[in-house]
Amino acid sequence: MAITNRLPTITDVAQLAGVSIATVSRVLNASTPVVEETAQRVRTAVDELQFVPRTAARMLASRKTNTIGLLFSEIRGAFFAHLLHGIESQLRAAGYELLIYSTQSDHPIKRKPLGEHNTDGLLVFTASLEKEELRRLNKINFPLVLMHQTPPEGMNIPVITIENKDGAELLVSHLIEKHGRRRIVFLQGPAGHEDSQWRERGYRDALESHGIPFDPELVVSGEFDEEQAFAAMQKLLLDGIDFDAVFSGDDDAAIGVYRALKMTNRIIPDDVAVVGFDDVQFSRYISPALTTVRAPIEEVGREAVRQLIRLLNGEQAQSLVLMRTDLVIRESCGCGPKEVNP
Amino acid sequence: MAITNRLPTITDVAQLAGVSIATVSRVLNASTPVVEETAQRVRTAVDELQFVPRTAARMLASRKTNTIGLLFSEIRGAFFAHLLHGIESQLRAAGYELLIYSTQSDHPIKRKPLGEHNTDGLLVFTASLEKEELRRLNKINFPLVLMHQTPPEGMNIPVITIENKDGAELLVSHLIEKHGRRRIVFLQGPAGHEDSQWRERGYRDALESHGIPFDPELVVSGEFDEEQAFAAMQKLLLDGIDFDAVFSGDDDAAIGVYRALKMTNRIIPDDVAVVGFDDVQFSRYISPALTTVRAPIEEVGREAVRQLIRLLNGEQAQSLVLMRTDLVIRESCGCGPKEVNP
DNA sequence: CTGAAAGCGCTTACAG
DNA sequence: CTGAAAGCGCTTACAG
Numbered sequence: 225m226a227i228t229n230r231l232p233t234i235t236d237v238a239q240l241a242g243v244s245i246a247t248v249s250r251v252l253n254a255s256t257p258v259v260e261e262t263a264q265r266v267r268t269a270v271d272e273l274q275f276v277p278r279t280a281a282r283m284l285a286s287r288k289t290n291t292i293g294l295l296f297s298e299i300r301g302a303f304f305a306h307l308l309h310g311i312e313s314q315l316r317a318a319g320y321e322l323l324i325y326s327t328q329s330d331h332p333i334k335r336k337p338l339g340e341h342n343t344d345g346l347l348v349f350t351a352s353l354e355k356e357e358l359r360r361l362n363k364i365n366f367p368l369v370l371m372h373q374t375p376p377e378g379m380n381i382p383v384i385t386i387e388n389k390d391g392a393e394l395l396v397s398h399l400i401e402k403h404g405r406r407r408i409v410f411l412q413g414p415a416g417h418e419d420s421q422w423r424e425r426g427y428r429d430a431l432e433s434h435g436i437p438f439d440p441e442l443v444v445s446g447e448f449d450e451e452q453a454f455a456a457m458q459k460l461l462l463d464g465i466d467f468d469a470v471f472s473g474d475d476d477a478a479i480g481v482y483r484a485l486k487m488t489n490r491i492i493p494d495d496v497a498v499v500g501f502d503d504v505q506f507s508r509y510i511s512p513a514l515t516t517v518r519a520p521i522e523e524v525g526r527e528a529v530r531q532l533i534r535l536l537n538g539e540q541a542q543s544l545v546l547m548r549t550d551l552v553i554r555e556s557c558g559c560g561p562k563e564v565n566p
Numbered sequence: 567m568a569i570t571n572r573l574p575t576i577t578d579v580a581q582l583a584g585v586s587i588a589t590v591s592r593v594l595n596a597s598t599p600v601v602e603e604t605a606q607r608v609r610t611a612v613d614e615l616q617f618v619p620r621t622a623a624r625m626l627a628s629r630k631t632n633t634i635g636l637l638f639s640e641i642r643g644a645f646f647a648h649l650l651h652g653i654e655s656q657l658r659a660a661g662y663e664l665l666i667y668s669t670q671s672d673h674p675i676k677r678k679p680l681g682e683h684n685t686d687g688l689l690v691f692t693a694s695l696e697k698e699e700l701r702r703l704n705k706i707n708f709p710l711v712l713m714h715q716t717p718p719e720g721m722n723i724p725v726i727t728i729e730n731k732d733g734a735e736l737l738v739s740h741l742i743e744k745h746g747r748r749r750i751v752f753l754q755g756p757a758g759h760e761d762s763q764w765r766e767r768g769y770r771d772a773l774e775s776h777g778i779p780f781d782p783e784l785v786v787s788g789e790f791d792e793e794q795a796f797a798a799m800q801k802l803l804l805d806g807i808d809f810d811a812v813f814s815g816d817d818d819a820a821i822g823v824y825r826a827l828k829m830t831n832r833i834i835p836d837d838v839a840v841v842g843f844d845d846v847q848f849s850r851y852i853s854p855a856l857t858t859v860r861a862p863i864e865e866v867g868r869e870a871v872r873q874l875i876r877l878l879n880g881e882q883a884q885s886l887v888l889m890r891t892d893l894v895i896r897e898s899c900g901c902g903p904k905e906v907n908p
Numbered sequence: 909c910t911g912a913a914a915g916c917g918c919t920t921a922c923a924g
Numbered sequence: 925c926t927g928a929a930a931g932c933g934c935t936t937a938c939a940g
Binding site: 274281283305316323325340479510 | 573616618619620621622623625626631644646647650654655658663664665666667668678679681682683684702706821824847848851852853
């Protein structure tokens, strides 16, 4: 099932149009003025042969791939769809191709999946690239932009991230001030995940500023994952730990929290208030509607592309873009109509 | 901000190892046996120089891109994340790269985004590629696999899709038989969307086999989209059309239906039963929990990759893979516990 | 404005 | 098992 008739090349076009391949290249790329009449002949030949320049040849000759790579750990959930949508749309507008790679694929990696050998620059989400490789790429001045992750010591790589700490602090303060909660569980994300670390800091600061002592018993791991959060909550319940609210780390984990609480007949928010983070698609539709923090995920993707393109154009990129988050009060915290008819 | 020191090439490696570039290529690709001692020297040189072969050069010389392309119309919602996850994981296992392109990006396309010039084969979701281009690619024997879309007349291109009609028929029959509904609205998907067409057929067949006359007034467009579905429902309500159930086309649209009904104080399922299609992440968590049809989306992605790889290997692909769907009864149809504590 | 030619960095018959 | 050489299909100085 191989390609049957050899595909046309630039040489075929040149012959048909009666010009040199250099001229064909020029009209294709509009890189140098070409007499209109000649250009027209070339275009006709291109159409007739249905010629499309081989990307590989073009990349090799021009020493540019016109492609950017996206590295991330996991394709999952609404969060990822939002991020990718932002990246893709912004990238197309700039005329770049997108190569994606999920480091979660546990198949042994022979070659470096994405790097200077196949892209002009890289977008790196959270800790999807080892520090080693990051350092190497940075050292050779390879264009990089990090998302939701600050660069290791001494590396100056642009970062796009969100106001995790402020959002979390507002959220937890709300539980304390408006709803009088004092025994608030925090479900951490994956180890080393910066979003989680900042959110935890916001959580702690909120406690501290309200004179509530930090209780390590109330901080457990939910991994930003429904199942893990469910398991963590079950353990907390079994251990008989006392609490009146849960900050689930992110919205996905909140689903697991809901399940665990409902399963043991706790009423949300009366018995236990629950809040998340991200405000993904389903958050407003679950019952009770989830109080959370809106993270501008799609915009993070867009902005990351913008900064990367600056680097690709030899311009300065902004070293840190911190996008604002907003509290979204719904019902799971204890506010609002208890499902009157939203 | 250009790459500072020239990147090492195969020639640098060859010199350092004291062999020809052909030998370096051979140990890198394990394409021909090389004396172990020599191979070792090459590997050492590769490590020392941190050499990674330029993808473009390799593609050009080998006349293979080792890349497959994914074309689809819209990156949106949980549906897409599931599909992409299936595709990505299966592709990595086979050692291919993934280039993605969303035809929705309304930026004028200069060059063909994905095709024989930059990929070895294409995965095409729904109608994301014009019939013209499909015919052209098929004619030159370019490996193609379609998802959720049968090929135009006379083209033999493998298809992976799901049992839309059976699923829809079961769903609607359930509404009729178990819940006595007879005025059932159907919300169509985008024009020309095959999933929608088959679901409509299932809907009609269910009506017919239960002796319920088809009423064109009850069929309106929801576009598989929350907002469109919301608008369509509002219009139906305003027009005073009488109905006792809604088959929303897909789960995303069901959200819009919920909103419109709740806004006008209709109780789901008592006043109006609602059912969806797909069983995406949020479906079990909305209130009332959505009765729907489970579509094995991730598996569709996996299977599409499997078939495409067969073609790439010169093997025969299965011309049609029809994946089964299952009815998922929850509460929005009128069954089950009215939120006892799921 | 246009062409001849070098070069991009690999792979792969072809000899040996 | 290994090397010299051709070739993959473009782009881009360099002349003219």
